Amino acid sequence: MALxxxxxxxxxxxxxxxxxxxxxxxxxxxxxxxxxxxxxxxxNAYRTLEIKGRLSAVQAEWAKVxxxxxxxxxxxxxxxxxxSTTRVLDEMIANRFxxxxxxxxxxxxxxxxxxxxxxxxxxxxxxxxxVSLEGVAAGREPRAAAEDLRQLVLEQLGKSYTDVKVEFxxxxxxxxxxxxxxxxxxxxxxxxxxxxNSPKAASAAATPAPARKxxx
Amino acid sequence: xxxxxxxxxxxxxxxxKMALSVIGFFILLYVYFSFFLGPLxxxxxxxLVTIADLQGKMASSKTDLLKVKNLEQQASDATTRFAALxxxxxxxxxxxxxxxxxxxxxxxxxxxxxxxxxDTSEAFSQPELSGWLNDSWSIDIPETDFATIGNAIANLExxxxxxxxxxxxxxxxxxxxxxxxxxxxxxxTLVKR
Numbered sequence: 001m002a003l004x005x006x007x008x009x010x011x012x013x014x015x016x017x018x019x020x021x022x023x024x025x026x027x028x029x030x031x032x033x034x035x036x037x038x039x040x041x042x043x044n045a046y047r048t049l050e051i052k053g054r055l056s057a058v059q060a061e062w063a064k065v066x067x068x069x070x071x072x073x074x075x076x077x078x079x080x081x082x083x084s085t086t087r088v089l090d091e092m093i094a095n096r097f098x099x100x101x102x103x104x105x106x107x108x109x110x111x112x113x114x115x116x117x118x119x120x121x122x123x124x125x126x127x128x129x130x131v132s133l134e135g136v137a138a139g140r141e142p143r144a145a146a147e148d149l150r151q152l153v154l155e156q157l158g159k160s161y162t163d164v165k166v167e168f169x170x171x172x173x174x175x176x177x178x179x180x181x182x183x184x185x186x187x188x189x190x191x192x193x194x195x196x197n198s199p200k201a202a203s204a205a206a207t208p209a210p211a212r213k214x215x216x
Numbered sequence: 217x218x219x220x221x222x223x224x225x226x227x228x229x230x231x232x233k234m235a236l237s238v239i240g241f242f243i244l245l246y247v248y249f250s251f252f253l254g255p256l257x258x259x260x261x262x263x264l265v266t267i268a269d270l271q272g273k274m275a276s277s278k279t280d281l282l283k284v285k286n287l288e289q290q291a292s293d294a295t296t297r298f299a300a301l302x303x304x305x306x307x308x309x310x311x312x313x314x315x316x317x318x319x320x321x322x323x324x325x326x327x328x329x330x331x332x333x334x335d336t337s338e339a340f341s342q343p344e345l346s347g348w349l350n351d352s353w354s355i356d357i358p359e360t361d362f363a364t365i366g367n368a369i370a371n372l373e374x375x376x377x378x379x380x381x382x383x384x385x386x387x388x389x390x391x392x393x394x395x396x397x398x399x400x401x402x403x404x405t406l407v408k409r
Contacts, residue, residue: 033241082295087294123383
């Protein structure tokens with residue numbers, strides 16, 4: 001049986017020891033993982049750069065569109081403001097009380113034996129029109145003449161206005177005698193209070209303002 | 217048992233080096249995720265959000281542009297009318313131009329004398345009329361007759377849509393009963409200059 005002598009035993013074991021050095025192995029493993037992580041990082045960085053490119057393109061496109069959008073939004077606000085202001089102004093114009101037709105109707109009610117000496121009227125906070133008609137009436141029965149005028153005013157105004165009320169505030173006989181168509185007649189002084197609503201104002205108060213149609 | 221086998225297999229120095237390697241590994245992972253990959257991902261995500269946001273804005277902007285075009289077409293009547301109503305208020309302070317204009321108007325209606333004065337000038341409460349002023353004026357006409365003032369009022373109401381008569385008083389003149397004295401209160405809607 002041959003005898004084997006390993007004279008390099010110590011050197012070989014040292015070399016094996018060096019090869020099995022955990023720090024060295026660990027460093028190699030770390031380096032390997034580091035390389036993988038680096039590659040993964042690079043892959044992510046590439047994707048990020050690609051997205052950055054897309055972002056730049058989208059931003060450039062937006063930069064072209066944005067001034068148009070801002071101008072369009074401003075224009076839209078302006079137009080909506082104009083439309084709503086015009087609508088409010090038109091409502092105000094439509095809901096005005098026209099005094100000329102009222103005066104015309106009252107003037108037509110005045111018979112030759114009555115005379116209006118004063119008209120005082122105004123529009124109240126409730127949008128009702130309140131008018132005071134002051135005058136004198138002459139006739140065999142001057143109070144009846146004044147009552148005729150009241151009824152005629154009520155009838156005539158009722159044709160054009162709503163919620164018409166015509167009432168005597170005062171009605172008193174006067175001592176004065178006047179000559180009407182050759183006959184001497186006693187006189188009465190009266191004050192009529194008239195309250196009424198113009199048809200448009202009445203309908204506006206009864207129904208809420210219609211909502212604007214949605215534009216498709 | 218395991219500890220014994222580990223100490224048998226590796227020396228103390230080797231175990232220390234392995235521990236060092238493990239610590240190094242975790243430090244590497246921490247640095248990698250905290251200082252490299254994390255910020256990169258955050259930046260990418262924020263860019264994706266920005267892209268989505270901008271694309272959404274651009275999509276809605278196209279419909280907005282279309283809406284504005286339609287609105288422009290539909291608002292043409294209102295725009296014309298608005299311009300016409302604005303044109304009823306000349307440049308300058310109303311106190312400077314309104315009384316002469318009313319005097320001239322009544323002069324054209326055969327009413328020679330009309331005193332016009334400004335009572336109040338205030339803003340409207342409606343937000344739509346923020347650019348407009350609500351002025352109240354008093355008009356005294358010392359001498360006219362019923363038919364003339366009736367025609368004048370009719371013409372005023374027809375020609376001046378932004379003027380509204382809020383009070384009217386007609387009284388027989390004491391000196392000459394065939395004539396009437398007229399007082400009026402007007403409310404005007406004028407552009408704020």
